[in-house]
Amino acid sequence: MNMRTSWRPTALLAGLVLLTAACGGGTTRSDVAAQQSAAPSAAASSAAADPNAPLKQGLKIAFLPKQVNNPYFTVADQGGIAATKEFGGEGKEVGPSDASASSQVSYINTLTQQKQDAIVISANDPNAVVPALKQARDAGIKVVSYDSDTAPDGRDVFVNQAGAEDLGRTQVQLLAEQIGHKGKIAVLSATPNATNQNTWIDFMKDELSKPEYKDMELVKVAYGNDDDQKSFTETQGLLRSYPDLAGIISPTTVGIAAAARYLSDSPAKGKVKLTGLGTPNQLRKFVKDGTIEAFELWSPADLGYLAAYSAAALASGQITGAEGETFKAGKLGDYTIGAKGEVLLGKPTVFNADNIDDFDF
Structure with a gap:
């Protein structure tokens, strides 16, 4: 479902455990802006994008949330893993049980050793994960941040849930x-x-x-x-x-x-x-x-789904992370990469007594 138009109940999410977590916080807007301006746009690859390239088959994409067993990320990552199946890839979720700043680093190192094609990460800390992510990118692994961004030199694309x-x-x-x-x-x-x-x-x-x-x-x-x-x-x-x-x-x-x-x-x-x-x-x-x-x-499952297609587009050479590049994200349709490598899912929905029973997730 495309959050840029309207939300509809989705059978994929019916019956899932209640979501309880998502979104973390503390530095300033100017800090984030400084981090973003300190690196090239999305740290895009020097290789030229080929928007007509087919998605590669058998891509291995790992989802690294802030915490595993966190129902919000469970649903988001299930959406991403469902997307990998659509395009013939293999998805998995790994990660720490706590949300400390450096808890994701060892997982990044392991995924690098496993030669994943892409890592999709929601960062507990924007800077603590960057050295490990740089090593992953040096090894040819594409990096997509979602939900919570890294510093831009640690990833190729940031999939943001809403502005x-x-x-x-x-x-x-x-x-x-x-x-x-x-x-x-x-x-x-x-x-x-x-x-x-x-x-x-x-x-x-x-x-x-x-x-x-x-x-x-x-x-x-x-x-x-x-x-x-x-x-x-x-x-x-x-x-x-x-x-x-x-x-x-x-x-x-x-x-x-x-x-x-x-x-x-x-x-x-x-x-x-x-x-x-x-x-x-x-x-x-x-x-x-x-x-x-x-x-x-927003829809957590759609966020993970879009992040998976972003990772696949990067790993297949359809995009590099440069502003203005476009790619198709399955059922969600076409997306354009914005400034600093940001891909925006869409506007959030307001829920109240009049419409809450229209949704099941």
Whole structure:
């Protein structure tokens, strides 16, 4: 399904375990911009692209999420592995059980030794993985980042779930509507190192600097480290520290689920508004019981699917990662590589009581 048009329920995801994790955060928008400008666009190969080249058969593509056994990445990587089967390749998921900055390095080294054709990685830290990824690329392995980017000299292409600015600003806008543009708010993020959350939070702060938010105050950015219990405890701590808190933005599916669980059983239910990034199956009951009014997300399976086709296009020579190159991503259609090697999945969808039952993932 193509997120650039509309979302539809998908049988592929029906019956999967509830998604609870996704999106990590802490450096600034200027930091990310500096990292991106410090390297050539997508570190594109010197070889010329051949858009008419067929996808190679038997490509070996490894998916390296922030954490294995993280339901968000399970679904994303299943979408990617399904794509590899479509084009006659072989996909697998490997990775650490924790989301620490350097936990992915040993897996990159092993995948390099295994001579994978491509590595698809969601980086726990934008810089810690780069030396190992450079070695992989020197060995001829293509690297695609997805969900959370590496520094650009560590990869060929970054598959982004949605525009960072759109995600940062719309989460503030959603919460502002719910609290009447007035009151103290907090952000419950994931880890302090993930580039996606860091960038979103910077755009949140920039959005909050506009005159229409003059009566809203961001009092705290808390980190639940993509851990359910810590996120639950951090939510509890926010309400104890700020008893007059009006709302919470949690741009991580682990955090928003934990915060919703805490709020649903507290006197703050319905008083402290909650929004952020989550999945319909994960948050349906909290929408229906009034804990959450609205939240947003993209399709995790489509994100993995697009990342797989990006990796295959790179490994087959259809693209090098240069701006303006195009490729076809199976059922999702045609995509064009943007500045700094970014491929954008599409705009997120807002879920609320009116439409949440139309989705099953």
